[in-house]
Amino acid sequence: MDGGLARRGWLPCYVSGAVFAVCMAGTTLPTPLYSLYQDELGFSELTVTVVYAVYAFGVIGVLLLAGNASDAVGRRPVLLVGLGCAAASAVCFLGATALGWLFAGRLLSGLSAGLFTGAATAYVMELAPGKGSPRASLVATAANMGGLGCGPLLAGLLAQYAPWPLRLPFVGHLVLLAASAALLLGLPETVSRRRPLSTVRPQRxxxxxxxxxxxxxxxxxxxxxxxxxxxxxxxxxxxxxxxxxxxxxxxxxxxxxxxxxxxxxxxxxxxxxxxxxxxxxxxxxxxxxxxxxxxxxxxxxxxxxxxxxxxxxxxxxxxxxxxxxxxxxxxxxxxxxxxxxxxxxxxxxxxxxxxxxxxxxxxxxxxxxxxxxxxxxxxxxxxxxxxxxxxxxxxxxx
Missing domain, CATH: 1.20.1250.20 (MFS general substrate transporter like domains)
Known part of the structure; x- marks a missing residue:
């Protein structure tokens, strides 16, 4: 299957871009739901901003400690771990009965984004014909920002017009993450010389x-x-x-x-x-x-x-x-x-x-x-x- 996909021109690039978008959508999925969480759990506007910002601390931590991990162990293993973190984040929001669940969910979301930001951008460009072309760069850009934009749009529509506004968006995201993992396993690895994880060092x-x-x-x-x-x-x-x-x-x-x-x-x-x-x-x-x-x-x-x-x-x-x-x-x-x-x-x-x-x-x-x-x-x-x-x-x- 790897070889078949590898021979299909731009298809692997677009598929990896879709996986990138699905992961990034999860990081903004809670945006239109914070007011509902405020009503249910009773916290202030300051708490909303702190819950939101925890995500960024997760991203920064991964970028500094393991931003180059995919260069060593390969793109797919790192991206699969990122999808796992995104799924764990969705589970935290699904079970959010107290504020701590929201903090955990946002931190895990930040870890997933940190793992994806560098690795997925490189992977999308490496899977394109003529690596590093402007078109491949645009696919990576559109996947990143497009996913971030689709998150609040999807959650807002489901929260407004579907039942279970604090549950259904995350159930839907879990389904998309499972499909993304299946697609990712069908894509070829682009790092030919892989090294043990122990060789990864924090980036200063x-x-x-x-x-x-x-x-x-x-x-x-x-x-x-x-x-x-x-x-x-x-x-x-x-x-x-x-x-x-x-x-x-x-x-x-x-x-x-x-x-x-x-x-x-x-x-x-x-x-x-x-x-x-x-x-x-x-x-x-x-x-x-x-x-x-x-x-x-x-x-x-x-x-x-x-x-x-x-x-x-x-x-x-x-x-x-x-x-x-x-x-x-x-x-x-x-x-x-x-x-x-x-x-x-x-x-x-x-x-x-x-x-x-x-x-x-x-x-x-x-x-x-x-x-x-x-x-x-x-x-x-x-x-x-x-x-x-x-x-x-x-x-x-x-």
Missing amino acids: PGLPPKVRAVFGPAALASFVGFALFGVFTSVSPAFLAQFLDVDNHAVSGLIVALAFFASIAGQAAVGRMGEARSLPLGCAGLLGGLTLLACALWWHLLPLVVLSALLGGAGQGLAFRAALAQVAAASPADHRAAVISSLFVVAYTGISLPVIGVGILSGHIGLQDAGLVFIACMAVLVACAGVYLLRRPGGVRV
């Missing part, structure tokens, strides 16, 4: 001097882009319910999904615009998305929330794909993995710490004002990155 993030000028603005843009996604996927359903009277879980899930789908469009546009131009344009898109979100918070307008998701998501896609490409190109080959790990650590820090900050502030000054403080801080960071990119020697003309 590092920045050679020649990378630092490129890394600074790239890291800032990545931090802000992921922070914006963090707010959309943790507290935006609460804002929609409290200030816009949007209690429809499907609508909440759709708005979050739009940000991720817009990111796919932004990342796809990098190939046409070029990396040097895409990074400052992405910063501008992020700044525009933050501005629209601030206006939505101030005037309580749903259309501005939607526009913020679209523009901010597109800006994140432009900025992050360009940042990743520029940082990788500037890195010496023997330090490239460590530098890319550093960028992902910064990005996933962005998806966790600012969100917790919003949760803490919301308990003192309210969700609306906390959101405005967050937006102001992120706008300053991304504006600094954009100005530096435009004014540095050899800066691009946009």
